[in-house]
Amino acid sequence: MNYFSSAHPSLVIFSSCQNNWPDSNTLDQLVALDKGFNFPWSLDRWKDLDQQEHFILFLLLESEELTAMGLVYAPNLEQSELIKLTVQACYKRQGKGIKLLENVISYLSSIKAESLFLDVEETNLAALNLYRNLNFNELGVKQNFYGPGRNGISMRRSIDATQA
Numbered sequence: 001m002n003y004f005s006s007a008h009p010s011l012v013i014f015s016s017c018q019n020n021w022p023d024s025n026t027l028d029q030l031v032a033l034d035k036g037f038n039f040p041w042s043l044d045r046w047k048d049l050d051q052q053e054h055f056i057l058f059l060l061l062e063s064e065e066l067t068a069m070g071l072v073y074a075p076n077l078e079q080s081e082l083i084k085l086t087v088q089a090c091y092k093r094q095g096k097g098i099k100l101l102e103n104v105i106s107y108l109s110s111i112k113a114e115s116l117f118l119d120v121e122e123t124n125l126a127a128l129n130l131y132r133n134l135n136f137n138e139l140g141v142k143q144n145f146y147g148p149g150r151n152g153i154s155m156r157r158s159i160d161a162t163q164a
Contacts (some may be wrong), residue, residue: 010062013058013059016054016056016057017050017052022057026066029066030059055083056072067091068096068097069100078114080117081116098133098134108159109159113159117139118156120155121145121153122152128153131155131157136155140153
């Protein structure tokens with residue numbers, strides 16, 4: 001992976017079906033990072049996204065190291081959904097999640113998206129605090145969404161076009 005060689009954090013954005021999906025080395029790093037997520041995907045699942053429309057992958061890099069990633073499904077401008085957001089364990093509590101999500105919101109604003117939805121496990125207090133601090137509002141609880149006794153909270157944030 002050599003998208004940027006700066007010591008400062010860089011954001012790389014990939015869109016499915018546009019011939020710019022990550023290379024195999026980047027996908028391997030993505031799979032390794034995704035193992036820290038509650039429901040990690042296989043390498044084949046990540047590769048298959050390139051053939052599906054409306055997925056946008058955001059990678060936060062620092063000195064060419066993948067530190068955080070976010071995956072958004074944006075089938076239309078009315079609503080987009082944050083499918084995954086994860087930060088490498090050694091970079092947690094350093095503002096990487098906020099930086100990545102702020103960039104996601106800015107990008108969505110630039111394409112005139114109206115809302116960003118997400119689901120988060122109700123016991124994931126760090127993620128809940130992150131989303132609340134970035135003005136996501138709770139819509140409701142999804143009983144057993146993450147498995148028996150593991151409820152999800154649906155959240156939404158309006159995207160303001162002035163944020164781009």
